[in-house]
Amino acid sequence: MACKILTLVEHESGAIRDTTFELLGLAHRLAGEAGWSASDIKALAIGQDLAGPASSVAARGAAEVICAEGEAVRDYTCDGHARVLESVIGAESPEIVLIGHTPNGWDCAPVVAAGLGVPIATECSNVAFENGRPLFTRKAFNGKFIQVVDLGDARPKVATVQRGASPAFGGGTPGTVRVVPAGVAAGELRAAFAGVKKGETGAVDLTQASVIVSGGRGVGAAEKFGVVRELAAALGGQIGASRPVTDMGWLPHEHQVGSSGVTVNPKLYIACGISGAIQHIVGMKGSGYIVAINKDPDAPIFGVADVGVVGDLFEIVPALTRAVKEAKGQT
Amino acid sequence: MNALVLIKQVPNTDSPFRINSAGTWVEEGNLTYGLNDYDRYALEELLRLKDAGTITELVALTVGPERASSALRTCLATGADRAVHIKDDALAAADPLSVARAIVAAVKDGGFSLILAGLQADDDNYMQIGPFVARLLGRPCATAVMRLELRDGATVRVERELENNRLQIVDLRLPAVITVQTGINEPRYASLKGIMAAKKKEIRTLTLSDLKLDAGAIAAASARFRTVRLAPPPKAKGAEILSGPADQVAKELVRRIREKTGVI
Ligand SMILES: Cc1cc2nc3c(=O)[nH]c(=O)nc-3n(C[C@H](O)[C@H](O)[C@H](O)COP(=O)(O)OP(=O)(O)OC[C@H]3O[C@@H](n4cnc5c(N)ncnc54)[C@H](O)[C@@H]3O)c2cc1C
Ligand SMILES: Nc1ncnc2c1ncn2[C@@H]1O[C@H](COP(=O)(O)O)[C@@H](O)[C@H]1O
Numbered sequence: 001m002a003c004k005i006l007t008l009v010e011h012e013s014g015a016i017r018d019t020t021f022e023l024l025g026l027a028h029r030l031a032g033e034a035g036w037s038a039s040d041i042k043a044l045a046i047g048q049d050l051a052g053p054a055s056s057v058a059a060r061g062a063a064e065v066i067c068a069e070g071e072a073v074r075d076y077t078c079d080g081h082a083r084v085l086e087s088v089i090g091a092e093s094p095e096i097v098l099i100g101h102t103p104n105g106w107d108c109a110p111v112v113a114a115g116l117g118v119p120i121a122t123e124c125s126n127v128a129f130e131n132g133r134p135l136f137t138r139k140a141f142n143g144k145f146i147q148v149v150d151l152g153d154a155r156p157k158v159a160t161v162q163r164g165a166s167p168a169f170g171g172g173t174p175g176t177v178r179v180v181p182a183g184v185a186a187g188e189l190r191a192a193f194a195g196v197k198k199g200e201t202g203a204v205d206l207t208q209a210s211v212i213v214s215g216g217r218g219v220g221a222a223e224k225f226g227v228v229r230e231l232a233a234a235l236g237g238q239i240g241a242s243r244p245v246t247d248m249g250w251l252p253h254e255h256q257v258g259s260s261g262v263t264v265n266p267k268l269y270i271a272c273g274i275s276g277a278i279q280h281i282v283g284m285k286g287s288g289y290i291v292a293i294n295k296d297p298d299a300p301i302f303g304v305a306d307v308g309v310v311g312d313l314f315e316i317v318p319a320l321t322r323a324v325k326e327a328k329g330q331t
Numbered sequence: 332m333n334a335l336v337l338i339k340q341v342p343n344t345d346s347p348f349r350i351n352s353a354g355t356w357v358e359e360g361n362l363t364y365g366l367n368d369y370d371r372y373a374l375e376e377l378l379r380l381k382d383a384g385t386i387t388e389l390v391a392l393t394v395g396p397e398r399a400s401s402a403l404r405t406c407l408a409t410g411a412d413r414a415v416h417i418k419d420d421a422l423a424a425a426d427p428l429s430v431a432r433a434i435v436a437a438v439k440d441g442g443f444s445l446i447l448a449g450l451q452a453d454d455d456n457y458m459q460i461g462p463f464v465a466r467l468l469g470r471p472c473a474t475a476v477m478r479l480e481l482r483d484g485a486t487v488r489v490e491r492e493l494e495n496n497r498l499q500i501v502d503l504r505l506p507a508v509i510t511v512q513t514g515i516n517e518p519r520y521a522s523l524k525g526i527m528a529a530k531k532k533e534i535r536t537l538t539l540s541d542l543k544l545d546a547g548a549i550a551a552a553s554a555r556f557r558t559v560r561l562a563p564p565p566k567a568k569g570a571e572i573l574s575g576p577a578d579q580v581a582k583e584l585v586r587r588i589r590e591k592t593g594v595i
Contacts, residue, residue, distance in 0.1 A: 077501060078462075079471050103493045107474045110459040114466035119428055119556040122458050135559060140456055141357070144348055145561050147455075152555035190471035190504040194488065199477075199496040211594050235594060247514035259494050260512075267592045289591045291584060292570060303567030307587055315577045323581035327595050 004040035005031060006094040006156075008085070009065065010102055011045065014053045019100035021168035023161060024061030026127060027098060028169050033129035034095075038172060039063040042092060046084045046182065048074040054177045061169030063176070066092075070182030075193035076104050082111040083184050089116060094156045096134060098127075101160040113158045120158040121149045125165050143277055143300050162278070202254035204238060211237025212266045212287070214257055215245060216280075218273020218294065218313060222250035227317045228272055234324040240264065240284075242274045258283035270320075272313045276301025293317060332444035332484075332505075333388045334377045336411065337434060337464070338370040340395055340402035341454040355558045357454075366402045369449025373511040375518040376479055377447055378410045385481060386445075388412050392437065394422055394430050400534060407529035408521035414534040421539055421546035426556035427455075429549045431463035436542040439468060445487065446508045450475050458510075465508035473501055475512040 007023040009016065020043070027041045043062035045054050050067040058065045066088060073080040085108065089097060097112075099105040101123045113120035121127075121136035125146070128135060133150060136159050140147040151157040186192075206212060213232040219225055225239075232239045241255040257264055259279040269287035274280060276292070276299055284290070285304050292305035293316045302308045309316050342348070342362040349358040366374075380386040391406035392415040393399050403414040417433050425433070438446070446468075448461035458474070465472030477498060478490035485505055490498040492512050503509070521529070539546055573580045589595045 076499070078473060082466070103475060103491065103499075106458050107462070107472075107491070110462035111466045111472060113459075114428065114431065114463040117428075119426055119552075120459060123456065138456075139564070140561065141342075141348060141454060142344065142456060143564060145350070145357075146564050147561050148559040150557045150559050152557060154555040190507075191473070192502045194500040194502050196493070196497055196499050197490075199492075199498055201496070237594075243513065249517065253496075253514075256496075260492050261496060263495065268588060268594050289588065290570075291588070297572075298563070300564065300567075302572070303569040305570035306591070307584065308570035308572045309580055309584070310572055310574070311577070311580075316580065319577035319581035320584055323578070323585045324595060327585045327589065 001092060003042040003064075003092050003094050004034070004036040005042070005096045005098065006089065006092055007041070007043045007062070008099045008105065009043050009045035009054070009057055010100045010105065011047065011053055014047070014049065016053050016056060017100070017102070018168065019102060019163055020057060021060055022163065022166045023098045023100060024057075024169040026161060026166035028061060029166065030096065030127060030129065030134065042066060042094075044068065044085065044088050046073050046081050051177060051179060058175040058177050061172060065175060065177045067177060067179045068182040069179055070184055072184045072186040072189060073182045077189060077191040077193050078108045078111055079189045079191040080182075080184050081108045082115065084182050085112045086115045087183060089156060097156045097158045099158070099160045101162050105160050109158060109160045116156070118154040118156065118158060119151055120160070121151060122160045124159045124161045127159055127161065139278070143275070163282070200253045202252050204254050206238055206240055206255070206257065206262050206264045209238040209264065209266050211235045211268045212240040212257070212264055213237055213270045213272065214240030214242065214274060214284075215272050216242040216274030217244040219245070219250070225250060227314060227321070231270065231317050231321045231324070234321045234328070234330075235268070237266070237268070240269075242280050271301050271305070272317055274301055275299050276304060332386055333390070333442055334380065334386045334445040334447070335390045335392060335438055335441065335443040336370065336374050336377055336406065337446065337448040337460060338374065338391055338393050338402055338406060339367045339449070339452045340364050340393065340399040341367045341452055344453060350561050354560050354562070356561055364398060364402070366405050367449050367452050369451060369453070369511060369513055371518040372513055372515050373447040373449050374406055374409060374411065375516045376511055377445070378519065379516065380481070381410065390415060390441070390443070392434065393417070394433050396423065403534050404529055405521065407532045407534070408526045409519060410525065413532055415537060416534050417537045417542070419539045421549055424553055425549050426553040427457050427459045428463060428556070429552045431460055431467055433539070433542060433544060434460070434464050435467045436544055437537055444506045446506070448508070448510045450510045450512050461508055461510035468508070470506050470508050471503040472508045473503060474510040476509050477512050477515050479509060479515075
């Protein structure tokens with residue numbers, strides 16, 4: 001048995017995540033570019049009792065879904081998943097392996113690559129053939145630049161792919177499902193799953209806010225947050241933050257907006273001194289109207305904002321607070 | 332028990348970044364450097380275990396050019412006991428797997444029960460070195476850890492950060508490799524006393540021949556990880572930028588916010 005592209009199915013207790021279908025969308029485009037057939041695309045699901053969810057993957061772009069099942073891999077552990085991936089990749093010898101750049105994907109994918117002795121391109125925003133070679137586009141320097149990587153003659157070429165990098169696969173002939181034993185015994189694993197829990201929460205619930213004024217590292221210090229606070233108060237809104245702000249303890253964790261914090265969708269989101277890293281943007285891009293204030297004209301936040309001001313937040317934000325109060329007749 | 336922290340010296344994020352003439356990385360000349368932010372958190376986590384008496388010896392290791400020794404000095408000044416600097420011209424353009432192999436060659440017999448690294452380096456953002464080292468040493472690994480607790484001499488319980496403010500709890504059998512997410516703790520700064528004491532601590536330098544590694548093999552592996560180009564990100568359509576005096580811009584913002592959102 002062999003295939004050209006193997007994608008990893010991302011699921012949580014059987015619920016398939018969108019990433020899975022996006023990877024299949026990407027796989028089909030790559031197969032088209034390389035002149036491979038749709039029957040060369042397979043997906044691997046690891047877990048227990050997967051037949052049901054696997055059939056929905058087979059219906060949406062995988063010629064075959066291999067379900068590697070076993071009690072020892074019912075819940076995700078890096079050790080368990082990596083062992084299964086390594087053995088299935090060994091058996092299928094794909095040219096390209098695509099894994100979602102999710103907390104579980106980025107956890108096990110490099111372990112698998114090292115086990116196979118091949119390099120890996122992580123957090124790719126795109127994979128595409130150029131002059132007959134697959135090139136992997138990813139961010140470097142926290143998004144200041146994109147880096148395009150050629151993995152040479154590595155076989156397979158392994159990549160983790162950002163969410164949203166590709167549209168989901170649109171249709172096609174349904175594939176088949178094959179259940180195989182995971183081949184991993186709990187006793188040989190050096191990692192044991194012990195549960196999933198909610199992170200810290202507090203009195204503030206940003207998910208319900210209709211106005212959020214957020215401050216980032218650009219605010220500079222906990223005691224300088226006053227300007228952000230005053231604007232939020234003038235607008236009757238809540239205070240949000242980027243990760244460094246909560247990491248450094250300027251604000252409690254519950255204020256953190258982004259992939260590892262909360263996802264918000266207020267009518268108005270004002271980002272002050274926030275560069276606009278992808279992990280922040282995924283948490284606020286659904287906001288109705290986005291205002292960005294940043295002194296760097298190249299800050300990626302301006303790419304998602306509706307309106308922006310390039311300048312010092314310590315000038316712009318107080319001026320905006322005054323203008324809001326004036327407009328509300330509070331001065 | 333003994334512990335190792337893997338560290339990298341990276342350009343400070345507010346450095347003036349310019350793409351080099353080959354278009355493959357940044358111009359190094361005009362950058363200033365410091366210890367990778369994630370690694371400060373990794374170091375702090377181990378210093379706490381050392382303060383508690385759980386860790387006897389704490390070693391910091393880096394693979395990097397001459398300038399990287401100052402990042403090791405920072406670790407020594409903050410409380411690491413000794414340092415290892417793998418330094419060889421043949422590693423200057425090495426791929427991440429070769430960097431991991433060099434680390435493994437240096438530490439494989441070191442008896443480290445815990446190896447900590449950062450979740451990612453702030454320059455390349457690869458998120459690879461920790462898991463690579465784990466696999467090459469045949470040890471379990473967990474990434475993006477926000478809490479770490481030694482249970483007994485044999486296991487460590489970690490909480491891995493997931494999305495949407497959730498955490499996965501995993502027990503790893505020691506020896507293990509863990510990568511640390513920012514915010515796990517509050518890193519300390521070196522004291523004056525620490526800086527003085529660091530001057531007497533050892534930084535051991537190792538070359539490829541000390542590690543019995545072959546420059547040819549590294550060049551071959553690095554050909555499988557070639558940066559074709561580094562470029563500014565594509566410009567998104569993006570925001571309309573308002574300019575002018577602050578008060579005027581503020582009035583214009585209020586007008587738009589009122590019109591588009593009705594919240595004022
Ligand atoms: C797995 C993972 C999960 C993550 N989860 C999250 C998350 O949930 N939420 C999140 O936010 N981040 C998250 N991050 C971190 C993210 O990658 C970025 O590091 C972070 O969002 C950067 O925050 P920032 O924009 O405040 O800081 P920086 O990127 O340092 O940007 C500061 C900005 O302030 C501007 N500035 C400075 N001074 C001024 C001034 N006086 N006036 C105006 N502008 C000024 C600068 O031009 C710069 O653009 C995560 C990272 C990882 C790896
Ligand atoms: N050259 C290096 N020497 C030692 N440790 C490194 C090196 N590069 C990366 N690391 C470690 O691996 C982590 C992740 O780096 P990266 O895989 O490059 O994103 C860093 O935070 C360091 O802890």
